[in-house]
Amino acid sequence: MTNRMPSASRRRFIAQGGAAATIAALPAFALQARAQARPLLKAGDQKGGLRALLEAAGGLEGLSYDIQWSEFPAAAPLAEALNAGAVDTGPIGDAPLIFALAAGTRVKAIGANRSDSYGTAVLVRPDSPLKSAAELKGKSVATNRGSIGHYVTLKAIVASGLKPEDIQLRFLAPADAKLALTQGSVDAWATWEPYTALAETSGHARVLASGRGLLPGLSYLAATDAAIAAKRPVLQDFLQRVVRAQQWSYRNVDAFSATLARIIGIPPEAAKLQFERRQQKWVPIDAQVVADQQGTADFYRQVGLIKQGLDVKTTFDTGFGIAAG
Incomplete structure (x- = not known):
């Protein structure tokens, strides 16, 4: 078999040599190690x-x-x-x-x-007749299960002399809970920042009970x-x-x-x-x-x-x- 001269593209690759050839020749595990060098x-x-x-x-x-x-x-x-x-x-x-x-x-x-825990709060609509956590007896409160909103709700009603079973909890994500409050399908929404500030400044809700003094x-x-x-x-x-x-x-x-x-x-x-x-x-x-x-x-x-x-x-x-x- 006769030897052939390298093609033009092959000659350029050899001329460039160095790093490109070295990287191409690295085994797969070495390339993976290089890719994982940064945690x-x-x-x-x-x-x-x-x-x-x-x-x-x-x-x-x-x-x-x-x-x-x-x-x-x-x-x-x-x-x-x-x-x-x-x-x-x-x-x-x-x-x-x-x-x-x-x-x-x-x-x-x-x-x-x-x-400061003020922004972790139970909110009601601006026109709600509710004035205190004690008035939540028999009312519905939307919040995330296990959230700090859930926590502040329970702390607020217990501090007011109520029991957890005195209210109806509806477990909803923040966006759904806000919608439920504004549409009137729940009486209150327990949430945290920035949702509290957003609801207040938009005029959609006011604070009925805050976490200040109740939460660490x-x-x-x-x-x-x-x-x-x-x-x-x-x-x-x-x-x-x-x-x-x-x-x-x-x-x-x-x-x-x-x-x-x-x-x-x-x-x-x-x-x-x-x-x-x-x-x-x-x-x-x-x-x-x-x-x-x-x-x-x-x-x-x-x-x-x-x-x-x-x-x-x-x-x-x-x-x-x-x-x-």
Whole structure:
């Protein structure tokens, strides 16, 4: 057989040589290793709040890992995603976290924050004759099962001398619950920010009973046990970025509120109202945080939402420090 001269395209390939030829010659497992060189963090979010915060503050610059965002309308579907391993981490309130843990979700709180709980509230239509939580006896309240809206409803009626069975709970997602309230098919809607501020500023609802004085105002960044084991440095970096972004946001209220409104798609006045009154601050997971969370678990057991007592100490990972700033 005679030797043939390489074709023009073949000669160009050989001339270019180097990197292209090297990459082409790599076995499949080596190419996969290169593709996986940057870790992937699967981050859940509620109503775009966490992502909006980080984007507004420039908190996603210089990442050494990639983020795959998934947005959820409430904590319950986010908790389901954590349980399924569809996301590694996400923000979740104290009551929904209890509900998820009681259901067997393998997740821990790695960061804690406190905020004013006024925006976690039971809402009624502006023309409703109801004036207090005590008047909810025999009335219907829409909320997400196991949510902080569910929690504030029960806390408000118990504080008013009623029992859980004195009201009719209808478990609906936020959009459906709001529609049910505005159409008059339920008497009240129990929800949280930014839904509360949006309903107030749009004139669709007013606060009948707020969580201020009833709730500890705790929420968390939670992560699955699997993610903590495999991606601890990534989670540590992500948490610190969230903390720094929160500190930046309160130094730049107007700028952040405008960005928040644009990213999550609500009017600027609603974005600013819910942000300013929350006064959110990240705090160390200390004895008081654990005690307050235990109180929430005990209340859920008292009203029958969880069947067995829960020792919350084991549901925290205190190895993730909060940077001062």
